[in-house]
Amino acid sequence: MLIFISLVSIFLIVLTLAVSIGLCIERRRASRPAFANIDYSPLVSVVIPGRNEASNLTALLESFEKQSYRNFELILIDDRSEDESLSIMKAFAEKSTLKVKVLSNTEAPGENNPKVNVLLKGLAQAEGELYFFTDADCVAGPQWVQLVVNAFADANTGIVCGLLTLTGNDNLVCGFQNFDHFYRMLYAFGAIGLNMPIGCFGNNLAIRRAAYDETGGYESLKHSATEDAELISMVKDGGKYSIRALFNEETFIETVHKPTWPEHANQAARWAAGAVFSTNRFAQLGFIALMLVAAFCLISIIPAIFISSMFWVFPLVMYAYLFISAVVLGLTGAVNQAYWRYLVPSVLLYPIVYVQSFFRTVITRTINWKGTIITWKKRK
Incomplete structure (x- = not known):
């Protein structure tokens, strides 16, 4: 014994x-001069799927109106919502000065991952050199796009991952999820620092279009339960591009916590599936x-x-x-x-x-x- x-x-x-040690290495990399190259300003495609997110969309869309970096297009995809999500997206596109594309998915995913199914529709319309991903229940800080773009100033960078912070009631359900998000992602970021990337959160994720195309992207991940982790694995396996992580609080994405323990348990099971399989x-x-x-x-x-x-x-x-x-x-x-x-x-x-x-x-x-x-x- x-x-x-x-x-x-x-x-x-x-x-x-x-x-x-991996965290220390990655934090040092994130502060390199190349990460602050203000001359790099490619077109960015921000792809955001949403299903029944009418209560969260206004905050999300307002956060993109406030972005300091303006060379981006916003691709909003409604996924068979039963609320006013699609109407809110269309109304925003009509009045916003941003370049906004609104798509509507009416097809059931069948055996495919429903999120991947929707992301593929959005990416088919994307024109950017960089693809950024977040969710309809999230809020981005005003420097988010700019700081993530800066990380791609290094031509070897293929994927950039960021952290999440949760908004909601100050109770144990929310507090546990907030702790959980940071704890698991700090492990993942440490692994990135050791050049052994294992995953990230798909609602604070960006990938270079060239890296996405060379791996086959989400088209080859239709049946994956954790498409974000698998995408990182494919880029890493390709050997051409590196994976980077950001620690600056201005690169955090705010998201809404699951209101009950059973809902969080279901989410935890999805993450576990990504690791187990x-x-x-x-x-x-x-x-x-x-x-x-x-x-x-x-x-x-x-x-x-x-x-x-x-x-x-x-x-x-x-x-x-x-x-x-x-x-x-x-x-x-x-x-x-x-x-x-x-x-x-x-x-x-x-x-x-x-x-x-x-x-x-x-x-x-x-x-x-x-x-x-x-x-x-x-x-x-």
């Missing part, structure tokens, strides 16, 4: 140190190993209560790792105040939420995306 505990502890310590072996094996260790530590609470107190060492090691890594990554990366405020309760809940999402994903192989059931299928 002592040997097992020692091996697990060493693994977790090395993992945390490696990710922290990923073609990126580093992401796949790393996530599975972490989930199995977490599951073992949680299960060991039972014999700790009924058989011997010595079993408490397993959950204690796990929670010590989570707490220490959360603090280290928070100090090394870039987080908001809510991350620290909800750190302790989030750490306590974290293994419970993600162990169940892991086994749910493995057993069912399906997720519910805004009413559409997606069965995961591996990219060939």
